[in-house]
Amino acid sequence: MTTENLLVELFVEELPPKALRKLGDAFAQGIAASLGSQGLLTSDSAIQGFATPRRLAVHVSGVLDKAQDKPVSQKLMPVAVGLKDGAASPALLKKLASLGLDESAVAQLKREGEGKNEALFLDGVQAGATLAEGLQKALEETIRQLPIPKVMTYQLETGVDLPGWDSVQFVRPAHGLVALHGASVVPVHALGLQSGNTTHGHRFEAKVSQIVLEHADRYAEQLREQGAVIAHYDTRLESIKSQLQAAAAQVGQGSQPVQDEALLEEVNSLVERPHVLTCQFEEAFLQVPQECLILTMKANQKYFPLLAADGTLTNRFLLVSNISPQDASAVIEGNERVVRPRLADAKFFFDQDRKKTLASRLPQLDKVVYHNKLGTQGERVERVRAIARAIAGSLGVDAAQADLAAQLAKTDLVTDMVGEFPELQGTMGRYYALNDGLPEPVADAIEDHYKPRFAGDSLPRGDVGVVVALADKLETLVGMFGIGNLPTGDKDPFALRRHALGVIRMLVEKAPQLALADVLAHVQASFAGRIPAQTEFSDVTASLSQFIYERLAGSLREQGYSAQEVDAVLALQPQRLADVAQRLQAVRAFAQLPEAQALAAANKRVGNILKKAGGAVDAQVKQELLQEEAEQQLYAALQAVAPVAQAAYATGDYTNSLQALAALKAPVDAFFDSVMVNADDAALKANRLGLLKTLQEAMNRVADLSRLAS
Known part of the structure; x- marks a missing residue:
């Protein structure tokens, strides 16, 4: 048996960027785990995965060309069946024959167990798997278990003398398979491909059309030198981060690229050798709220907007290019030309939206269906208003401002900007409220009533925002529980779990004097005629309370309290959650x-x-x-x-x-x-x-x- 390092690469068409990291990790871990389970790895074997838009690969050190043989004991049959008066029965002789043995093997059999459980066993040696056998199995298992977001079917030519087409299913069409044990090709096949030692580099900048891999250990080096490809995912990611920082430093004045890990991951999954360039747009566009400009640059163009030291948007942005031309001016000008219409659209939407007040948009909400059992958004707004007024009274908050914020909180849903960018709901409502001359607490509440949007998100900044956020989430919870539209398993289309956690956080951190039962009582009157007549409201609130306490229990356990401690306290269902x-x-x-x-x-x-x-x-x-x-x-x-x-x-x-x-x-x-x-x-x-x-x-x-x- 010899030990060498192993390289396996699957060369494909561009993989889905949002799934690349998971696919790369799963490919590397799957191959290594399967080889290990077959005894083909040594105790000090190490794994290094690679993933680029056009390849999944893994380098495994210390791989045997053949696993060690191992002794096995095979159970044949009960003694009562296999032996008759001490002689082999026809059933036993037939079993031995199927194993290539004759009656002489009877003397070698062992008897184990007692009474009815006594059985005949045959000791032998199981030959260890060869690397070709083991890698073939590993490839098949790994490819079958990859976390592919959506499988595509494509046709593959299977013969030269007799052309035919087989249907192949994978995440993207595969065009090459490399399997090297040291410098030797391991003969395996997958997705209609036979293994070899050649791969391809960068689509545009590779020095050669085909790279002949000399050794498993030279994979990353040859790809970098001959193929202009940084094969290692995290190495490429760090290169992007450092280049972004360097480009921002060159712009100066404390500029920093927008921090967005998801965007970094996606961009890293789109390039094989990143090259960061600095671009700009006309300063006139900065009159548009920066959230709009940042979102359109990130979501539509995958750019990194540059922020000044005080956090305001500048008219510069960074792009991560997949090519590194000597003269980058054409690339820069092309991207500046592409982004301009996007920013112009945002400016147009903003200018058009400001021509109408939020209040004038209220009638449009009566035409937007919220839920077929709970009415329109206009009807929902009236319920939220009633709840907000009641909660404001309990907290001593300005009820008029809470009522106005609740009334206008959803009106930005029918604006052009939010129609184009739903992620900006609430944010644009605040801008338009200030444009209409509304008090700042009302404008802040319009933006903040969606908070907290996710775990760890900030809570509403003001008392009016807390009131409207509570009212909005409670209306959703009671309404959905009232019509029996409850979350099941991992499905929660109305985000009721998130809403419940938001209510808990606000009752604990922002409104500690409020009792849960009192808050739910405020909601009851607003649903008159909407909850089915046969539904007892007390049953709805009891069920919802239990749901909220279950979310609270989970949160507390995550904070380090034991299940016993949490159970003891929540068994009494304390109404003031802040306690x-x-x-x-x-x-x-x-x-x-x-x-x-x-x-x-x-x-x-x-x-x-x-x-x-x-x-x-x-x-x-x-x-x-x-x-x-x-x-x-x-x-x-x-x-x-x-x-x-x-x-x-x-x-x-x-x-x-x-x-x-x-x-x-x-x-x-x-x-x-x-x-x-x-x-x-x-x-x-x-x-x-x-x-x-x-x-x-x-x-x-x-x-x-x-x-x-x-």
């Missing part, structure tokens, strides 16, 4: 007490007893019916501890409220050791249940401590 973090800290501190586990277990036992009692149990105790010393001591302890815990709870000191309960451990233990709760005397039983109910209420104000029982 949840304090409750969790209190539960965590309580759990460290030596009395914690005993009290949690007792709490769980109390809950089970009360549940079995059936019906509602009143937390009332008649002192004269306390006969046993242990129940008298528990009652006395409760009289002393409960007021202290309650006082701390009332001031929001949840930690001290829970820690005061530690004094109950001894009397609770004594009670369960010596008192029969289910006494024959009905009055005694009811009194003892009342005592346990009082205990449960005292213990479970901050959290359901029974959830902490291990």
